Amino acid sequence: MSDLGAALEDKTVDAGGAPIVELIDIGKSYGNVHALRGVDLAVRAGEVTCVLGDNGAGKSTLIKIMAGLHDYTSGRMLVEGAQTHFRSPRESLEAGIATVYQDLALAPLMSVWRNFFLGKEIRGALGLMKTDEMKRITGDELSKMGIVIPDLDRPVGALSGGQKQCVAIARAIYFGAKVIILDEPTAALGVKQSGVVLKYIVKARDAGLGVVFITHNPHHAYLVGNRFLVLKLGGVALDKQRADLTLDELTAQMAGGQELEELSHELRELDTDPRRPDADRA
Numbered sequence: 192m193s194d195l196g197a198a199l200e201d202k203t204v205d206a207g208g209a210p211i212v213e214l215i216d217i218g219k220s221y222g223n224v225h226a227l228r229g230v231d232l233a234v235r236a237g238e239v240t241c242v243l244g245d246n247g248a249g250k251s252t253l254i255k256i257m258a259g260l261h262d263y264t265s266g267r268m269l270v271e272g273a274q275t276h277f278r279s280p281r282e283s284l285e286a287g288i289a290t291v292y293q294d295l296a297l298a299p300l301m302s303v304w305r306n307f308f309l310g311k312e313i314r315g316a317l318g319l320m321k322t323d324e325m326k327r328i329t330g331d332e333l334s335k336m337g338i339v340i341p342d343l344d345r346p347v348g349a350l351s352g353g354q355k356q357c358v359a360i361a362r363a364i365y366f367g368a369k370v371i372i373l374d375e376p377t378a379a380l381g382v383k384q385s386g387v388v389l390k391y392i393v394k395a396r397d398a399g400l401g402v403v404f405i406t407h408n409p410h411h412a413y414l415v416g417n418r419f420l421v422l423k424l425g426g427v428a429l430d431k432q433r434a435d436l437t438l439d440e441l442t443a444q445m446a447g448g449q450e451l452e453e454l455s456h457e458l459r460e461l462d463t464d465p466r467r468p469d470a471d472r473a
């Protein structure tokens with residue numbers, strides 16, 4: 192196992208405890224399209240719940256329900272035990288749920304510290320921004336997470352994709368999120384940058400947050416996850432704790448083991464062996 196794998200594995204804990212957010216038999220229809228059906232999900236403090244699935248499986252719909260962008264059409268969503276319908280993203284944020292989208296809501300031309308405090312600036316007398324204090328806090332909070340950005344005046348757009356994700360995670364933790372939802376944070380990143388982001392997912396978990404990690408990548412999920420939910424065509428294809436699941440099983444589920452078997456059978460029937468000169472005429 193890689194160093195990163197070992198470090199992350201060592202820290203994997205099974206936190207248990209009452210869920211902060213719980214989806215029970217949740218469903219969502221867009222007119223005649225059933226985007227989600229009968230999905231159960233519990234987000235607990237100090238746990239990473241991974242949600243995997245192919246394109247169109249329903250991952251975005253699931254996020255949007257918890258983030259206050261869409262309401263569910265069946266089932267129940269409990270937030271700290273109380274049934275809740277969010278009517279706006281603000282209500283979700285106020286309930287302590289921070290969602291970090293892949294196309295981050297950061298202002299690329301503004302500095303790192305301005306982005307950290309965007310919309311929550313500290314102001315003194317006459318409404319003047321307390322620049323030094325905000326810079327100091329940004330530096331402190333990033334270094335607590337082990338993120339080293341030498342110049343906080345740099346525009347955030349100049350940071351790497353991985354660093355941007357980390358700034359967004361640190362920001363959510365500082366402003367008191369209880370739950371952080373990460374929408375495919377490693378999808379556009381190379382191996383090294385993905386490693387950086389996975390480490391911050393572990394840090395967020397160890398800081399006591401409930402983390403929902405949306406991904407296509409079973410390897411990334413298995414490195415940091417406590418619980419795994421695989422969605423297929425809006426339904427639950429797999430729901431397991433880490434102890435009951437191997438990486439091979441998760442990978443096979445994501446690769447669509449059975450579908451691949453059928454495809455391979457169909458390809459054999461087509462008998463298009465590229466080494467045969469007359470293959471495409473068969």
Ligand SMILES: Nc1ncnc2c1ncn2[C@@H]1O[C@H](COP(=O)(O)OP(=O)(O)OP(=O)(O)O)[C@@H](O)[C@H]1O
Nearest residue numbers: 221224225226244245246247248249250251252253
């Ligand atoms: N606003 C909408 N109106 C109608 N149908 C929608 C809407 N949003 C999503 N859908 C449909 O719901 C289903 C689930 O889509 P969703 O975007 O949640 O999947 P996903 O797993 O996030 O996919 P991807 O990985 O491609 O983002 C799809 O069939 C999609 O076409």
